[in-house]
Amino acid sequence: MERPIFKPIGTPVGQLDTPALVVDLTLLEQNIETLHAFFRHREARVRPHVTAHRCPALAHKQLAAGGTVDGISVTTVGEAEVFADHGFHDITIANEVVTPQKIRRLCALARRARLTVAVDHPENVWHLSEAAGAHGVTLQAMVDIHTRLNRCGVEPGQPALDLARAVQAVPHVDFVGLMTYAGPILSDEPELMAAETRRCIQQVLDTRYLIERAGLTVRVVSAGNTSNYEIAGAMAGVTEVPAGAYALLDARYGPHRAQFTPAARVLTTVTSRPEPATAITDAGQKAVSVDLGLPVAADLAEATVASLSAEHCRLRLEGATTGQLHLGDTLWLTPQDIGTCVNLYDYIHAVRDGCLEAVWRVAARGQYR
Amino acid sequence: MEHYRPAPGTPIADLDTPCLLIDLDAVEHNFRRIADTYRDTVCKMRTHVKNLKTPILAHMQIRAGGTVGGVCAAKVAEAEVMVEGGIHDVLIANQVVARDKIVRLCALAQRADMKVGIDSAQNLRALSEVAQQHGVTLGVLIELDTSMHRAGIRRVEDGVELAKLATALPGIAFRGIMSHQTLPGRPDKQTRLIEGRRFMQMCLEVKEAIEAAGIPVDIVSTGETWTYDVAADLPGVTEVQGGTYALMSASYGYMDEFAIAAKILGTIISTPRPGIAIGDVGVQALASPGGVLPALEGMPGVTVEALHDEHIVLHTDGTTALKVGEQFLLHSGQQDILVNRWDQFIAVRHGVVEAVWDIPARGCHH
Numbered sequence: 001m002e003r004p005i006f007k008p009i010g011t012p013v014g015q016l017d018t019p020a021l022v023v024d025l026t027l028l029e030q031n032i033e034t035l036h037a038f039f040r041h042r043e044a045r046v047r048p049h050v051t052a053h054r055c056p057a058l059a060h061k062q063l064a065a066g067g068t069v070d071g072i073s074v075t076t077v078g079e080a081e082v083f084a085d086h087g088f089h090d091i092t093i094a095n096e097v098v099t100p101q102k103i104r105r106l107c108a109l110a111r112r113a114r115l116t117v118a119v120d121h122p123e124n125v126w127h128l129s130e131a132a133g134a135h136g137v138t139l140q141a142m143v144d145i146h147t148r149l150n151r152c153g154v155e156p157g158q159p160a161l162d163l164a165r166a167v168q169a170v171p172h173v174d175f176v177g178l179m180t181y182a183g184p185i186l187s188d189e190p191e192l193m194a195a196e197t198r199r200c201i202q203q204v205l206d207t208r209y210l211i212e213r214a215g216l217t218v219r220v221v222s223a224g225n226t227s228n229y230e231i232a233g234a235m236a237g238v239t240e241v242p243a244g245a246y247a248l249l250d251a252r253y254g255p256h257r258a259q260f261t262p263a264a265r266v267l268t269t270v271t272s273r274p275e276p277a278t279a280i281t282d283a284g285q286k287a288v289s290v291d292l293g294l295p296v297a298a299d300l301a302e303a304t305v306a307s308l309s310a311e312h313c314r315l316r317l318e319g320a321t322t323g324q325l326h327l328g329d330t331l332w333l334t335p336q337d338i339g340t341c342v343n344l345y346d347y348i349h350a351v352r353d354g355c356l357e358a359v360w361r362v363a364a365r366g367q368y369r
Numbered sequence: 370m371e372h373y374r375p376a377p378g379t380p381i382a383d384l385d386t387p388c389l390l391i392d393l394d395a396v397e398h399n400f401r402r403i404a405d406t407y408r409d410t411v412c413k414m415r416t417h418v419k420n421l422k423t424p425i426l427a428h429m430q431i432r433a434g435g436t437v438g439g440v441c442a443a444k445v446a447e448a449e450v451m452v453e454g455g456i457h458d459v460l461i462a463n464q465v466v467a468r469d470k471i472v473r474l475c476a477l478a479q480r481a482d483m484k485v486g487i488d489s490a491q492n493l494r495a496l497s498e499v500a501q502q503h504g505v506t507l508g509v510l511i512e513l514d515t516s517m518h519r520a521g522i523r524r525v526e527d528g529v530e531l532a533k534l535a536t537a538l539p540g541i542a543f544r545g546i547m548s549h550q551t552l553p554g555r556p557d558k559q560t561r562l563i564e565g566r567r568f569m570q571m572c573l574e575v576k577e578a579i580e581a582a583g584i585p586v587d588i589v590s591t592g593e594t595w596t597y598d599v600a601a602d603l604p605g606v607t608e609v610q611g612g613t614y615a616l617m618s619a620s621y622g623y624m625d626e627f628a629i630a631a632k633i634l635g636t637i638i639s640t641p642r643p644g645i646a647i648g649d650v651g652v653q654a655l656a657s658p659g660g661v662l663p664a665l666e667g668m669p670g671v672t673v674e675a676l677h678d679e680h681i682v683l684h685t686d687g688t689t690a691l692k693v694g695e696q697f698l699l700h701s702g703q704q705d706i707l708v709n710r711w712d713q714f715i716a717v718r719h720g721v722v723e724a725v726w727d728i729p730a731r732g733c734h735h
Contacts, residue, residue: 001729001732002732003446005735017735018735019734019735075679076679098636098639099636101385102385120639121639149677150674150682151639151641151680152680183677271463271466272521274514274520274521274522275523282444282734284734285656286706286734291658291660309517310419310443310703311443311444311734312463312519327466327489327491328466328467328468339678345732346732366712369385
């Protein structure tokens with residue numbers, strides 16, 4: 001368990017115990033407003049993908065902003081359990097749930113929340129049906145369609161129709177629609193991003209048409225994410241966009257998504273100044289994930305993050321910066337990937353105008369099961 | 370926080386996945402190797418708990434033998450967990466700078482023999498001031514940079530100056546010097562021995578200079594898993610800070626006297642296309658700094674193709690058939706980053722759960 005020193009509400013941010021994951025509420029609220037405003041008067045709605053932050057307090061803010069399906073999207077049964085315990089009653093697990101242990105948990109959870117799960121194989125559908133029947137619950141299933149990444153999902157067209165029919169054929173599982181996970185499509189050229197997004201999603205929409213012609217009702221088509229929500233959300237037939245990264249953002253999305261600002265950063269303290277051109281701080285790979293690359297010290301001119309070891313960040317300083325940054329000074333690191341970074345923390349320090357306003361639990365941290 | 374506690378006796382095949390396993394035979398083998406190496410040497414092991422994050426594992430090594438009787442930690446919060454877990458000798462092999470953290474360090478010094486690494490006079494003075502206010506004595510070791518280009522003094526003279534200051538300041542006990550080392554890649558044994566000796570020699574040079582100034586140096590704390598054998602017979606080195614050896618990782622495969630004890634158990638959840646299987650473990654649970662992919666255990670013809678947030682993509686050439694619901698074992702490349710992403714170890718022996726241990730210092734990056 002993370003063990004920071006908890007400072008009183010109102011404490012200036014520079015006095016927080018470090019390393020600390022800090023969210024600027026003004027920026028967070030702007031990010032949420034930007035994306036949710038887009039969905040407020042559309043056929044498609046946003047279903048916040050909360051695996052991006054694992055924090056129920058933040059997810060409640062997202063649903064309160066409107067433009068949503070009044071539900072959330074998660075990746076694991078464990079995340080669904082945590083969010084159900086924090087009052088969320090419509091949860092989509094955008095993932096396959098296959099083992100007997102997990103299917104049992106899914107059915108138990110279906111007693112207190114409306115649960116939708118992805119399927120990509122008829123055998124899994126039979127197992128879900130059998131278990132749901134035994135537990136006296138009904139599950140909702142979406143057919144997962146493979147469009148882009150080499151991951152789960154049946155092929156679009158006939159294979160998806162066959163699976164939809166398999167869902168329709170069994171009791172205790174309702175066929176609700178289709179989903180695809182195409183991953184972030186980040187490109188410097190908006191036309192390329194849009195074209196690739198349309199290419200992926202059109203396959204799902206064509207499949208929707210095929211399935212409806214076969215007499216099945218498709219209520220849900222889930223596609224898109226923070227990288228392409230405005231394209232996905234404007235395609236007729238898409239009903240929900242499971243975007244997640246937009247709320248906190250990170251250095252990976254930042255350059256490609258100018259309408260959002262990185263709202264969550266890691267506060268770190270200089271612990272050693274062994275040479276004028278080197279500063280060592282107390283945030284290493286255990287405080288800022290580097291799975292997708294090094295963080296950025298965005299506020300400091302002439303300072304580059306040279307490397308992160310397990311417990312330390314090494315900054316290379318140039319020019320006037322070599323005379324600054326003293327022992328005990330704090331600075332900000334913007335992570336490359338906020339999803340893996342949040343998962344290192346039990347608490348998010350929420351600040352407004354530079355002062356601590358709330359401490360939020362990252363309640364679903366570590367819920368890999 | 371996770372709430373999963375399979376009963377002892379549960380077969381691995383029945384475990385909900387993913388989970389972090391410790392192979393008890395392997396970890397006990399590694400602890401014995403250390404006990405055997407340092408049985409009759411002056412130099413002893415000071416196990417680094419930034420890797421283990423769990424007091425029981427530290428106690429297991431101390432009981433097995435070959436140690437100084439204490440541990441080293443990277444952060445004050447880790448040290449707190451260890452002292453609460455019954456360890457009474459902790460070296461924080463790092464700088465403790467923020468005043469709040471120095472206060473915590475002094476609070477720990479009421480209950481345990483606390484030592485900390487220093488590399489500046491400013492920090493040393495701050496430690497002295499807070500220690501005096503709390504009526505405690507903090508042990509200090511001067512950190513020397515040998516190869517990491519990280520914290521640590523760069524010049525022998527600076528070591529002598531700091532040692533003089535440490536001896537003069539109230540609330541401070543000068544204890545010695547310390548250093549970390551790095552050796553990139555997969556060095557052969559000869560390189561490992563030569564480089565390890567060279568780095569330690571740099572520490573001994575500082576030790577001699579400080580002693581020449583009339584200040585005794587009790588502790589020379591140096592080394593890593595990859596120098597444990599070099600340190601054992603280098604006169605003057607009193608202890609080795611080793612961490613990875615206990616649970617091991619794929620990237621230390623060249624140290625084959627230690628066995629891989631930490632493994633991730635996953636399950637195949639989809640076989641969407643011929644030759645492709647998707648597992649339920651991803652970057653979040655595994656950690657792959659720099660995009661290094663984990664290694665599979667005992668699955669001939671199967672390779673790891675990609676890692677996503679919560680998924681792994683496996684490819685088989687057909688030698689091993691991959692079916693939905695089947696389990697697989699992974700070895701991570703970087704062990705302490707891996708452990709830091711889990712709340713529990715599931716300790717197994719011969720395919721059966723023997724214990725479940727919480728990892729109380731997970732997330733203790735403070």
